[in-house]
Amino acid sequence: VSSRRRLLRRLSPFALLHLLRGLTPIAMLLVSLDIALMAAAGAPTRAVAAPPQSGIVKPDREPSQPSVKLGSELYAGNCSTCHGIAGSGISSPRPGAGDVLGEGPPLRGVGAEAADFYLRNGYMPLGSPHMQPYTNRVLLTDKEIRSLDEYVASLGSGPGVPNPHPGQGDISQGMHLFTEHCSGCHQEDARGGYAPGARVPPLQGVNATQIAEAVRIGPYLMPKFSRSQISDAELNSIIKYVLLQNDPQNRGGWGIGNIGPIPEGLVTWWIAIPLLILSCLLLGKKLRP
């Protein structure tokens, strides 16, 4: 004999609730998969830059103007542990200043361009060669950085600090080029993210010169782009687009800070789906006799 009550339950909105209860584990599984994906994407990355524990070594008396001599003194105290004497590089680990096992690429021929990039965003000096250089507090003064630029430039012929003109760029072309060359790692809105093996820095608050330097030298795991691949005019457009992303035009809606598709999807799972389940629960409760 079939119970009327059971029949009613089958027809009522409870049915939806039961269905959703059944689906909840699946939803949770999807969410955890999402998180696992994010964790997996982040997992192979290594510790991100910290300045050396020994601190910055500076000469007792610094000249009033930037000079190669000041640069060489700073280099000897802060860089030579890893980059070797006169930028020769150290290929197998060797103890240096502050008990750091130094090892690092040669700096001959990299020019002021690379030195300026790595020093002005706090990538260098690096606490350990096994860390990923990352945007950090700059521990050197402008004068010291310029001295080091001059010293590194004197080690071998290399490119100088670039002087881009983003004002001459074209935002539309810049977006096109950024999408093609950069957005795979840095995301369309230049907010950064992860790539296997590295944290990808966001490009907010980065100035035009640093963008130009990064494109030409390819810091850490980023590929470098020569003038035959991205011309100076095209670079101006890219820079103009990136600078625009500091304050992007917001077309409404809930952007969630433009943090990217995966976290935005997580927000959907964690907020929208619980709301849906909650409304089902309330609906079911209201109809319960």
Add this chain to the structure above:
Amino acid sequence: MKILRALWGLILIRLLRRPMAEKPLTQEEAAAPALEESERIVPAGTRERGAENLVLLFLALSTLFAIGFIVTYAEFSSKAMPNQLLGICMGGSLICIAAAFTVVAKRLVVSEELEEEYPSEHPEEQTQVARIVHESGSRITRKRLLLTAAAGTGGALSLAALTTVVSLGPSWNTGPLDYTPWRRGRRLVDENDHPLLASDIDQRTFYTAFPEGADKEQISASLVVIRVDPSQLRLPPGRAGWAPGGILAFSKICTHAGCAIALYRKPTFAAVEPKPALICPCHYSTFDPFNGGTVIYGPAGRPLPQLPLEVDSSGYLMAGGNFSARVGPGWWNVRSKPT
């Protein structure tokens, strides 16, 4: 169009049958309760013909929307498909079904509930309750008609949902997916059709290349070209001489979901940093260029197809043959060699 005609036929038959279907049912209904009238515990449910008509109207509307979807899909080419119209049709159809169900639930299904617990110890009361359930169950007079209408609507909606399958192609001809424009001697050009000089290919960066004089939009056209230290190459057997001067060319289409391999990870200081890899930004499939494009991380299921390279007498890069495997995302038989 045949399907459409058949559908219209079905609907017409149903509309015509309506008055006929009604009669025998009412006669039956009229005859049946007369016999049992004295024995009934619960009076027969009130007939709700108006509600039934409303249900039928909604089901008919839903069917029309579903047909509208099929007609829209048939009328327009895939490039000019009015998605809004398709959405309105599908949405309208579902909303009408929901409305029909709502009317059924609110006005046709008797929703009374037994106050006390179900009597389990008294078999007589049990049968009584069972009879209450049985007798008061229905306000429906045209059950068969309603069921036919519902089945018709369900069929039309399913058909509408299945229509989109037609776009998979009139046959299972996957030949075009096998086609590649790469032949031995075909030069590599950049996106502006300038041929690539082998001497212009630098290490620590990557280039996108296409076959000279071929459609760049084709899935097997685009290449990612890199140069690595030739002494580090460990290419699979049979691929000796595929990488002149350490220059490697792979299909730019990821073997997982068909995204473009838009990342080339290159270490600045190889001793402590991750080794070079080609990476797809969509799901982080990571391929080892030294080893012939084998998967070292991520969801891709097979290596990136490699294109043998040669350098011609003027120093330009050209293909030395076809890809090492079929290009593109996973699909049936994809593991077999290119045709």
